[in-house]
Amino acid sequence: MYDYISKNQQKIEEVKTDFELALDPKNRWIQLSSITPWDDLVREYIKSLNPRYGSPGLNPRVAxxxxxVKHKLNLSDEEIVRIIQENIFIQYxxxxxxYHPKPLFHPSVFVDLRKRMGIANYDRVSQKIIQFARSEELKEKGKGQKRVKKNWGVLQLDATVADQxxxxPNDLELLNDSREWSExxxxxxxxxxxxxxxPxxxxxxxxxDYLSVAKKKNKTTKVIHKAIRKQLNYLRRNFGYIENLLDMFEQGAFPLNHTEQRYLWVIQEVYRQQDYMYRNNTHQCEHRIVSIHQPHVRPIVRGKARSKVEFGxxxxxxxxxxxxxxxxxxWDAYNxxxxxxxxxEAFKHIHGHYPEILLVDKIYLTRKNREWLNEKGIQITNKPLGRPKKETSYAKSKKKKLKNKRNQIEGKFGEAKNxxxxxxxxxxxxxxxxxxVAVIFFVMNLNMLYSQLIV
Known part of the structure; x- marks a missing residue:
C-alpha cells in the first residue's frame, strides 16, 4: 500500500504553510520538481513493493x-532527514x-530504499530523460520529431572505479581483524x-604481538613475515575450537545467526588466502579479499599517478x-x-541510430572492434593500424579538436567523484x-536536464 500524487496534480498555490509565505516558483527545488520524471521513477520503485501485504509504507515520491536530495546535496543520511524536516521547498x-515540522522517516530507512532501486531501474528512467532531451534539441534545430536515419552524434566511452x-588493506591488519572476529x-x-x-x-x-609490529614506523619484510605467521597460527587454533564447539550442537540448534555465519565464512577465506600467500612467498591470489566487512570488494589495478590500485x-x-x-x-577487474x-548497440536502442563518431582510448580499439565499427560506418579519431597516412593541417586540427572532446567524459568522472x-x-x-552509484549518475543527468531546460 502506498500514497502517491502525480506532479500533474500538484499545484504550488495549494501548499499550506504555518507562515504568511508564498512559495517562490523560481526556487531551484520547485523548478527541479517540474522536470523530474516522477511517474517513471515511482513506477520503477513500486515494482519492488507488494501491495497485498504490510501496512501502508512511505510515499514512493518521498522515498x-x-x-x-541526498546525493544532490552530498550529505549523510542523518543530515538529509534534518534538511528535509527544515526546508519547505524540499518538502514540495x-x-x-x-509543511511537516517533524522528521518524515528514520535515517535507517535509506538502507531499505537503496535495496529497492538498482542500476537497471535508474537506467530505464535515465534513458527516458536522454530521449526527452534529444527531442527538445531536435525541436530547437527545427527538425521536430523526425527520425534521424543516418549515423549522428558523438559517443564517448571510458571506464572508472567507484571506490568503496x-x-x-594490509595483510597483517586483515589477519588481526579476522582473529578478533574468531574470538x-x-x-x-x-x-x-x-x-x-x-577454550x-x-x-x-x-x-x-600485533601491536608490537603495527606501531613500528619502519617494518622490515622479515618482521612482517614473522608477525603474519603468528597471526595465522592464532587463527588456525581458533578455527579448531570453533569446529569442536559446533560439533556439540544438534542439527536444529545452530548457535550462529546469518550475519555471524557470513563472517565465519569470510574469515576462513581470508585465512586460506593469507596462508597460501605466506607459504608461496607471494602477494597475489585469485579473488583476494581486502575487507572482511565487504568481501565483495576487489583490488583493481589502475596505474594512475595518484593511486596505482583502487578498491571498489x-x-x-x-x-x-x-x-x-x-x-x-x-566487482572484478576486466578489459x-x-x-x-x-x-x-545500447546507443542505437535509445536514439534509433548509430553514433557518427566514437571517442575512446586506444585500449578499446582492437582489430576486431575496428572492423566492426568500420562496418557500421562509425568514425574514430585514434591512429589507424599500419603505416600512418599523410594528412593535411586542416584534417589534423579537426582530429585534435575531436580528441579534445574526450575530456568531457573525464570531466564527468571528476564531477561524480568530487x-x-x-x-x-x-x-x-x-x-x-x-x-x-546509480543514483549519483541519475542525479548528474537530472542536473544536466535542469541546466538545459531551466538555467
Missing amino acids: VGSLI FLGLDR YIKY DLIDIIFEASMLPKK RTYRRVARN SKLGVSLNCGYARIDKLS ECNDVEAQV GNSLNKVRARLKDTSKSW
Whole structure:
C-alpha cells in the first residue's frame, strides 16, 4: 500500500504553510520538481513493493526523492532527514501538500530504499530523460520529431572505479581483524553451549604481538613475515575450537545467526588466502579479499599517478551530449574493450541510430572492434593500424579538436567523484553500493536536464 500524487496534480498555490509565505516558483527545488520524471521513477520503485501485504509504507515520491536530495546535496543520511524536516521547498519537491515540522522517516530507512532501486531501474528512467532531451534539441534545430536515419552524434566511452569507503588493506591488519572476529564467535558459541570452561585463546598475547609490529614506523619484510605467521597460527587454533564447539550442537540448534555465519565464512577465506600467500612467498591470489566487512570488494589495478590500485566496483560508462549511463558494473577487474559493441548497440536502442563518431582510448580499439565499427560506418579519431597516412593541417586540427572532446567524459568522472563522492561509496552491501552509484549518475543527468531546460 502506498500514497502517491502525480506532479500533474500538484499545484504550488495549494501548499499550506504555518507562515504568511508564498512559495517562490523560481526556487531551484520547485523548478527541479517540474522536470523530474516522477511517474517513471515511482513506477520503477513500486515494482519492488507488494501491495497485498504490510501496512501502508512511505510515499514512493518521498522515498525516491529523498535519495535524489541526498546525493544532490552530498550529505549523510542523518543530515538529509534534518534538511528535509527544515526546508519547505524540499518538502514540495517530495510532493507534500503542507509543511511537516517533524522528521518524515528514520535515517535507517535509506538502507531499505537503496535495496529497492538498482542500476537497471535508474537506467530505464535515465534513458527516458536522454530521449526527452534529444527531442527538445531536435525541436530547437527545427527538425521536430523526425527520425534521424543516418549515423549522428558523438559517443564517448571510458571506464572508472567507484571506490568503496574502506581502510587501505594490509595483510597483517586483515589477519588481526579476522582473529578478533574468531574470538567473538568463540564467545558466542560458548555462551550457547553447556561447557563449564571456555577454550583458551590467548587473545591478549595475540593482540600485543600485533601491536608490537603495527606501531613500528619502519617494518622490515622479515618482521612482517614473522608477525603474519603468528597471526595465522592464532587463527588456525581458533578455527579448531570453533569446529569442536559446533560439533556439540544438534542439527536444529545452530548457535550462529546469518550475519555471524557470513563472517565465519569470510574469515576462513581470508585465512586460506593469507596462508597460501605466506607459504608461496607471494602477494597475489585469485579473488583476494581486502575487507572482511565487504568481501565483495576487489583490488583493481589502475596505474594512475595518484593511486596505482583502487578498491571498489569498475564502471563502464558512456557519455552523449552530457548525459552519462552506466553500461556495466563489475566487482572484478576486466578489459573494457569487450564492451564496445554492447555500448554502441545500447546507443542505437535509445536514439534509433548509430553514433557518427566514437571517442575512446586506444585500449578499446582492437582489430576486431575496428572492423566492426568500420562496418557500421562509425568514425574514430585514434591512429589507424599500419603505416600512418599523410594528412593535411586542416584534417589534423579537426582530429585534435575531436580528441579534445574526450575530456568531457573525464570531466564527468571528476564531477561524480568530487561533487557527488563517487570515490567514497559508504554503502556496505553489494546491492546498496550499486544503488548508491546509480543514483549519483541519475542525479548528474537530472542536473544536466535542469541546466538545459531551466538555467
